[in-house]
Amino acid sequence: xxxxxVTIQNEQGFHVRPAQLFSEKAGQYxxxxxxxxxxxxxxxxxxxxxxxxxxxxRGAVVSIEASGDGEQEVVEALVQLVVSKFGEx
Numbered sequence: 001x002x003x004x005x006v007t008i009q010n011e012q013g014f015h016v017r018p019a020q021l022f023s024e025k026a027g028q029y030x031x032x033x034x035x036x037x038x039x040x041x042x043x044x045x046x047x048x049x050x051x052x053x054x055x056x057x058r059g060a061v062v063s064i065e066a067s068g069d070g071e072q073e074v075v076e077a078l079v080q081l082v083v084s085k086f087g088e089x
Contacts, residue, residue, distance in 0.1 A: 002072045003065040010085040014056035018086040023048040025077055031068035033078070038062070045078065 008014055014022075026033045026045035033045035035054065038061050043050035045064070056062060062082075066075045 001065060001067040002075050003063055004075050004079050005061060005063045006079045006082045008056055008058055008060045008062060008082060010088045011058060012088075013058045013060070014051065014054065016052065017088075018081075019048045019051040021081060021086050022051060022078060025081055026074060029066075029070040029074035029077075031066040031071040031074050033064065033066040033074055036063040036065060 010018065022035075023046055034042050035045050035051060036042045037054055037056060041054055043054050045051065064075050064078050066072075
């Protein structure tokens with residue numbers, strides 16, 4: 001298993017567009033990937049619907065955890081997506 005913690009930085013938090021980009025990116029890898037909130041709630045990163053139910057806001061610290069083929073690569077790619085504010089500037 002490989003995991004990394006990151007802070008959600010974009011203004012509107014984890015809304016529809018970020019959830020879509022996140023699930024699409026996660027779906028490009030074989031590894032199982034979960035997003036964990038500081039409150040202990042979790043979602044399958046390949047499921048846009050599950051990600052949306054977390055209601056993650058700006059400033060939230062989340063953990064991205066993966067296991068299986070490409071676990072480190074997928075976590076690093078998803079962290080980079082978060083750091084880039086999902087392309088929202």
